[in-house]
Amino acid sequence: MKHPILSGSGYKLYALIWLIVMAVHGSVLYFYYDFTITISIADSLVYNLIFGSIAPGFWFIVTFGGLNKDELSLLGTHIGAAGLTIILWLSISGYLLRMLFLNNAEYLNFISSVTIWRVIIGALFYSISILIFYLIKYYQDMQKRMNLELELQNLLKDSELRMLKSQINPHFIFNSLNSISALTESMPKKAREMVIKLSDFLRYSLGKDNSELNPLDQEINNATLYLEIEKVRFGDKLRFEKEVSEECAQVKVPNLILQPLFENAIKFGVYDSLEPVTIRLICESSDDMVYLRITNNFDTSSIPSKGEGIGLENVKRRMSLVYGRHDLVEIEKGRGEFTATLKIPLNLNEDE
Structure with a gap:
């Protein structure tokens, strides 16, 4: 099953969505929290680029995570995957930004104070990504079933046409050979x-x-x-x-x-x-x-x-x-x- 982002032109729409998210993120930091344009852009780029780089991997959880599992096990898989994703996301993003703005105490305090909100946003990002991937997978499965059904119908149609045609020639040949047999001597x-x-x-x-x-x-x-x-x-x-x-x-x-x-x-x-x-x-x-x-x-x-x-x-x-x-x-x-x-x-x- 093709990856909706890594194969084809899906990456273009995916990149556009994250550019919009980055613009909103940076605007909130700049206009609402009064951070400098540099900090606003850096914070937005680091957090969103890292999560955007991790998110395509959710497709494999959607595609293979539910094999031979009941609903409770599947829920546990997603909770575990979401938790691990958020931990990696916040750890890597926070470390990079602290290194970039090591001497900006105000911003460092801000990072620590909004951790819970970042966790909520991460869970929201994960849930939205998973939901979209499930919808895409459902659509692909439906298209696959329709193509298989169409192929089956075409095979049945071709088989029936062959059967109908095969009924014509033997019937005619039988009559013709009988006639030839009757004419052979006379x-x-x-x-x-x-x-x-x-x-x-x-x-x-x-x-x-x-x-x-x-x-x-x-x-x-x-x-x-x-x-x-x-x-x-x-x-x-x-x-x-x-x-x-x-x-x-x-x-x-x-x-x-x-x-x-x-x-x-x-x-x-x-x-x-x-x-x-x-x-x-x-x-x-x-x-x-x-x-x-x-x-x-x-x-x-x-x-x-x-x-x-x-x-x-x-x-x-x-x-x-x-x-x-x-x-x-x-x-x-x-x-x-x-x-x-x-x-x-x-x-x-x-x-x-």
Whole structure:
């Protein structure tokens, strides 16, 4: 734990405080007790410089004095430390001043007569110093706890992002390998084409950091690879259209955030439909938000597949973790059309 005075720039404030104390001390001696300016300055400098030199050591009493001790033992520690400090302070200061003004009987008598007040002032200085150090220590401990808590939250967030991402690739790989296996004998050329596209897709996916934000055009290119892989299986039954302006193309989005939405559109649109299904990606921007809409038509007469899988919930959770908001994913299911909307805050993209 850093010393508040000996490390950093804390010594500047500490020196300023003691300069003020010295000025007040010297003024009292000069104006109230009518001592000469020399005696007033000397008395103030010696007493305050010595105590000011001793006081930084109180930090170690505050930091280590309470380890494995109850309140009574801690109180005894402070009483003992205060007593020893005052004795050393008055002994050293008094000796130096007596040597300086050996022939000034009036001042020597003054030193002896105000000893009790010096003891009280010393106890007050010690108490104030200890109180300030305890407050600083409490603040440092609180900051340390907050930093540790933030670090833990970031680790948990990163772990959850890794877990969510890890759920995507195995799920997709499993489906793709099944499709490749089915195509190997019947359509070996398409199987080979699918393997190449799958390799390109995985090279992009596995090379990205979990919390990284990528330009939308990169994510679209990668998602297009996914759709081309699926198109090997579904042929003309699967169609893809996009409307993305150049401005939208450079907006940064979480990596692999589109692929689960396309996978969901295929699973609940293309699988059960006898007619061609068109997946559309539309990007629109406003002053503070970019809207990504992925729509697909579906056969209303078909029996829907059971469950929604991990795709949509995965996207919702990742958006929440990355942007710290829970209102960035909207799902709409109308008659014959399904729409998933992602809202990307522009202010965060500007900070990246």
